[in-house]
Amino acid sequence: MSRPRILIVGAGFAGYQTARTLARLTRQKADITLLNPTDHFLYLPLLPQVAAGVLEPRRITVSLPGTLPRVRLVLGEADADGIDLDARTVRYTDPEGESGTLGYDRLVLAVGSVNKLLPVPGVAENAHGFRGLPEALYHRDHVIRQVELAAAADDPKSCAARCTFVVVGAGYTGTEVAAQGQLLTDALVRKQPLREGIRPRWLLLDTAPRILPQLDEKLARTADRVLRERGVDVRTGTSVKEATPGGVLLSDGEFVESRTLVWCVGVRPDPLVESIGQPLERGRLIVDPFLQVPGRPEVFACGDAAAVPDLNKPGEFTGMTAQHAWRQGNVAARNVAASLGICSRRAYRHRDLGFVVDLGGVKAAANPLGVSLSGPLAGAVTRGYHLAAMPGNRVRVAADWLLDAVLPRQGVQLGLVRSWSVPLDTASPELARMPDDGRKPPGHVPKQSPRRAAEQSTPSEGES
C-alpha cells in the first residue's frame, strides 16, 4: 500500500512546526512535502534587529533541508488559483518560473500573512512595509544612505528631511522599528555629524490612544517611556492623510518633510486562502478547534492565515502571533497524524504566556507569565526568550549580540535591495521583486496582486 501524502504549504512558524512534528510522529509512514518559496524558515520577531544592523540577515533564518531531513522541500509558491480541493492538487510556480503540481491526501495551509494596506493616497507608492527579509535589508540600507546624504547636504531643510523617519503603526513591529532606528541613526551621526542643531528624528504614529494597543497596558507604558526618553516623537491618535515623495501629511494637518515612511499598520492573511472558496473570517480561513476546514476533513489550516476559535475566549479567534502559529503547528501535525490513525486528535487551546518587545540596546518591555519587567532585566529575558524560541542558529545570533555589545555598529549600505523591488502591495513579502528576465513562461502571472484587498478590513497586530 502506498504511503499517504501530506502536503504543507508555507514554512513559517506554523508550517515549519507542523512539518517537524509530523516527521517525528509519522516516523516515515507518510510522505511529507513542504512547499515554500524560500529554503529557510524566517524568525520574524528579530527582523527589526536586521534592519538596525544588529544581526546579519542569515542569522534569523533556519535552513529547511538542514533541519528537516525527513521532509521533502519543494521550492515554489502555490499559485493564486492553484489549489483544487476536489482534485486534491496544488499547482505552484518555482523560483525560475516553471510550473509544477503536487497531489496530496492531507493538506495543511500555513501561508501566513502579508502587509496590510489602507486606502490612503500615496501610501502604496511612497511607503515600504516590514514583513520580510528584503524589506528589512532595504530599510537598513535606506536609513544609512539618508544619514550619509544628510551629512553631506548643504541645505539644512534637505538635511532635516532626510534625517526624519516616519513609522506608522505602533504595534510590536512599528514600536521595535522606531526604537531600534533611533539608536542606529544616533550612532551613525556620532561618526558623521549633521549640520548644527539637527538630530535624527523618528516619529511613531498610531490612531490608537496608546502604543502597543493590543498588548498589556503596563508593558505599553514601559515601552512608551523608553521611546520618549530616547527622543522618539510618539504621536498617538494620529494617522497619515497623504504620503508624497517629499513627506507625509498627518491627520492633524501637519506636513512632515521626510524621505522615509515605514508602514507597520499590521498584516492581513495571505490572499491565497481566499481563492479556495471556503468560508472566511476577515480574510482568514475558518477552521474548527481541531484546525480542520469544515466539510473538508482532509484540509487543515493554522497560523496567521487561519481563523482558529479561541477556546479560552468563546466567540473570538486566536491572535496573529508567532506563539499561536507555532503551537497550532504542533496541533495540526498531531491531528493530521490522528486522521491517519497514528494517534488521537486534540483541540487547540493555548493560554497567553506574555509578550516581549525588544527596544534595542539593553532595554525591552516584557511580561512573561503576566509579570511586568522593564530595563536590562526585561532585555535579558527578551533575548533569552528569542534564543529559546528559535529552532536553530542560536549560537550565531548570540555571537552577533555579543559583537554588537563590544564593537561599534557597522554603518555600511550595500544597496542590493532597491526601492522598486520591495513594493508595499505584494503577496510575496519574502521575495524581492526581480526585473523581468524573460525566463517566465508565457501566461505566468507574477504574484504581486492588484490592489484588490486594499480596502479590506482585516485583523492586524497594529493599529488600523
Ligand SMILES: Cc1cc2nc3c(=O)[nH]c(=O)nc-3n(C[C@H](O)[C@H](O)[C@H](O)COP(=O)(O)OP(=O)(O)OC[C@H]3O[C@@H](n4cnc5c(N)ncnc54)[C@H](O)[C@@H]3O)c2cc1C
Ligand atoms: C517584523 C515582525 C515582528 C514580529 N514579532 C513578533 C513577536 O515578537 N511575537 C509574536 O508572537 N509574533 C510576532 N510577529 C508575528 C509573527 O511573526 C506571525 O504571527 C507568524 O510569523 C505567523 O506564522 P505563520 O506560520 O502563520 O506565517 P509566517 O511565519 O509568515 O509563514 C508563512 C510562510 O508561508 C510561505 N508562503 C506564503 N505564501 C505562500 C504560497 N503561496 N506558497 C507557498 N508558501 C507560501 C511564506 O514564504 C512563509 O514561509 C512578528 C511579525 C513581524 C512581521
